[in-house]
Amino acid sequence: MKEKSLQKKNILHLSSIRKVYGENVVLEDIDLSVAANEFCTMVGPSGHGKSTLLRLIIGQELPTAGEIFVEQRKAMFANPDRGVVYQQYSLFPHLTVLDNIVLGIKLRYGFSYWRSRKQEYLKKVRYYLKKVHLEKHERKFPHELSGGMRQRVAILQALIISPKILLMDEPFGALDPGTREDMQLYLLELWKETKMTIIFITHDLEEAVFLGTRLLTVSQFYSDDRKDLDPLKKGSRIVTDLDLTKYMKQDISATDVKYSKVFRELIKQIRLEGFSPDYLQHVKKFNLEHKDSFQTL
Amino acid sequence: MRTILTETVHTFRKLFAIICGFLKKIWRIIKHTLRRLKSRVPRFWGIHARPGFRLNLILAILPFALLIIVYLSASGYRLAQNPDDKLLPSISKMVNAVNKYAFTPDDKTGTYIMLDDTLASLSRIGIGIILSAVTGLVIGLNIGIYRGFRSLSLTFVNFIAIIPPLAILPILFISFGTGELGKIMLIFIGTFPMITRDVYLTVKKIPEEMITKSLTLGASQLEIPWRIIFPQVLPKLIDSIRLSLGAAWVYLIASEAIASQNGLGYRIFLVRRYLAMDVIIPYVVWITLIGFLVDLSLIYLVRGAFRWYSRE
Ligand SMILES: Nc1ncnc2c1ncn2[C@@H]1O[C@H](COP(=O)(O)OP(=O)(O)O)[C@@H](O)[C@H]1O
Numbered sequence: 184m185k186e187k188s189l190q191k192k193n194i195l196h197l198s199s200i201r202k203v204y205g206e207n208v209v210l211e212d213i214d215l216s217v218a219a220n221e222f223c224t225m226v227g228p229s230g231h232g233k234s235t236l237l238r239l240i241i242g243q244e245l246p247t248a249g250e251i252f253v254e255q256r257k258a259m260f261a262n263p264d265r266g267v268v269y270q271q272y273s274l275f276p277h278l279t280v281l282d283n284i285v286l287g288i289k290l291r292y293g294f295s296y297w298r299s300r301k302q303e304y305l306k307k308v309r310y311y312l313k314k315v316h317l318e319k320h321e322r323k324f325p326h327e328l329s330g331g332m333r334q335r336v337a338i339l340q341a342l343i344i345s346p347k348i349l350l351m352d353e354p355f356g357a358l359d360p361g362t363r364e365d366m367q368l369y370l371l372e373l374w375k376e377t378k379m380t381i382i383f384i385t386h387d388l389e390e391a392v393f394l395g396t397r398l399l400t401v402s403q404f405y406s407d408d409r410k411d412l413d414p415l416k417k418g419s420r421i422v423t424d425l426d427l428t429k430y431m432k433q434d435i436s437a438t439d440v441k442y443s444k445v446f447r448e449l450i451k452q453i454r455l456e457g458f459s460p461d462y463l464q465h466v467k468k469f470n471l472e473h474k475d476s477f478q479t480l
Numbered sequence: 481m482r483t484i485l486t487e488t489v490h491t492f493r494k495l496f497a498i499i500c501g502f503l504k505k506i507w508r509i510i511k512h513t514l515r516r517l518k519s520r521v522p523r524f525w526g527i528h529a530r531p532g533f534r535l536n537l538i539l540a541i542l543p544f545a546l547l548i549i550v551y552l553s554a555s556g557y558r559l560a561q562n563p564d565d566k567l568l569p570s571i572s573k574m575v576n577a578v579n580k581y582a583f584t585p586d587d588k589t590g591t592y593i594m595l596d597d598t599l600a601s602l603s604r605i606g607i608g609i610i611l612s613a614v615t616g617l618v619i620g621l622n623i624g625i626y627r628g629f630r631s632l633s634l635t636f637v638n639f640i641a642i643i644p645p646l647a648i649l650p651i652l653f654i655s656f657g658t659g660e661l662g663k664i665m666l667i668f669i670g671t672f673p674m675i676t677r678d679v680y681l682t683v684k685k686i687p688e689e690m691i692t693k694s695l696t697l698g699a700s701q702l703e704i705p706w707r708i709i710f711p712q713v714l715p716k717l718i719d720s721i722r723l724s725l726g727a728a729w730v731y732l733i734a735s736e737a738i739a740s741q742n743g744l745g746y747r748i749f750l751v752r753r754y755l756a757m758d759v760i761i762p763y764v765v766w767i768t769l770i771g772f773l774v775d776l777s778l779i780y781l782v783r784g785a786f787r788w789y790s791r792e
């Protein structure tokens with residue numbers, strides 16, 4: 184069976200995830216399997232449950248039904264396997280930039296370990312800080328940094344303990360376009376260097392297509408056999424699952440790709456399939472072309 | 481005749497022109513000054529005012545100076561009417577009293593009364609407030625972090641907070657005695673519920689994301705309260721102590737007034753029998769000064785030790 188083999192092979196596996204808040208069904212039946220080293224971007228109309236899905240994956244909340252596996256082991260509450268970068272609140276206000284970044288080492292491996300390896304780690308952290316042009320700010324507190332700087336620190340903070348999966352919820356959502364592009368390139372560089380698995384939520388389709396190797400659309404705009412139900416009473420599903428490497432053969436760090444025709448066409452298609460309340464595809468006809476895609480109905 | 485008339489008219493015209501020119505000039509100067517005043521940042525009036533450092537200092541001192549002047553003139557007036565007046569004693573009388581209470585050893589005990597009173601009062605209020613800070617911190621953290629404990633004790637703490645502490649003063653004196661313990665308990669019961677609630681609300685304001693974040697960085701269940709939440713609550717706790725100190729002084733003075741052998745409040749109520757305003761006023765000023773200095777040092781402590789907090 185496809186699902187079983189996917190679960191064995193892949194680093195992250197979600198099986199029939201459902202999330203209900205009171206009367207409000209947010210996620211209907213999410214099936215998702217993500218291979219290691221994949222850069223998954225996730226888009227969808229606002230309010231259709233992207234952040235909810237992310238919270239379930241990191242273990243901030245538990246699903247109403249369904250199971251989540253990280254490397255074949257059932258995942259419950261948050262742990263260092265899954266790192267996270269939020270749009271806000273990723274940094275601790277009472278710690279300096281440097282202390283924020285090394286906090287993970289102290290918490291994960293213990294304070295005595297940290298003290299014995301302090302110099303080594305400081306050197307490493309300073310190397311990375313320099314790379315992201317923050318070397319002069321290591322003694323500053325988060326409130327003294329700009330939004331872009333904060334997110335760079337937050338990414339370093341999450342990566343220092345090398346999580347198996349890094350989840351990001353609109354991490355660049357509050358940044359101006361210039362900074363945003365810099366951050367995108369920086370993230371791609373880190374991703375290539377560390378070979379980690381990323382799940383990246385964004386409301387910006389361009390960003391999603393540009394960054395990802397795989398693109399998922401989470402949306403309530405679909406139809407199924409429960410015809411009498413208001414579309415917004417239904418929970419979201421994954422309505423598209425694209426293998427972006429098929430479309431983007433070009434060098435990945437060239438931002439020019441954003442202006443290419445394939446890129447434009449792809450965005451148009453995603454917008455139609457995921458964001459249009461008038462275009463409701465039937466569950467059985469979703470565009471799930473990625474090889475790891477599966478759906479239990 | 482005619483020439484005289486024309487000449488007079490001429491002179492008047494000239495005079496008129498001169499006066500007009502003069503008025504115009506004045507008007508121009510006024511306009512100019514007004515414009516200049518308008519183009520400058522006002523120093524005192526209005527919402528745009530930015531008093532500089534010196535003006536700030538002068539303005540801060542001004543009400544004190546006014547109060548002293550008003551007191552001196554009122555006291556001088558009353559003393560002129562009746563030299564034995566006790567209500568508004570002269571400065572020299574107060575200096576004498578301070579000299580007697582603060583700088584001359586007492587006949588009976590050989591110690592300095594004001595110093596004894598101060599130490600007794602400060603130790604009561606200090607122990608009381610530290611006790612409620614520690615209790616408030618521990619209970620507040622637990623209510624904030626653990627939902628189970630919150631269900632158990634939040635309503636109870638809110639209920640306790642409403643009890644007027646002075647109303648249960650007799651109970652406290654009966655159960656803990658009229659010695660030190662009774663007074664400390666009054667201060668404790670009067671201040672710890674507020675500190676507890678402040679700590680709890682601060683913990684509650686820490687976003688869920690931050691807790692999850694620390695779990696993803698490998699924090700254990702015990703490290704989260706200790707490494708993440710406690711440091712963020714600490715400066716708020718000091719702020720809360722500052723606010724509670726006002727109430728703590730009320731309870732201290734009240735309990736000392738009712739049953740005590742020493743203390744600042746005891747002394748004030750003791751000498752009241754003799755209408756000794758020359759003692760009471762310096763004592764009140766002294767209490768106020770202590771409170772003011774404690775408050776100021778706590779402010780600087782927060783500013784210095786928690787740079788991230790005051791500018792957040
Ligand atoms: N803790 C919660 N309690 C109740 N409803 C919630 C909660 N969190 C999210 N929701 C609801 O879930 C839906 C999806 O929200 P969210 O996941 O934030 O969407 P997105 O991130 O895609 O914008 C919204 O309708 C929101 O009101």
Ligand SMILES: [Mg+2]
Pocket residue numbers: 233234235
């Ligand atoms: Mg969201």
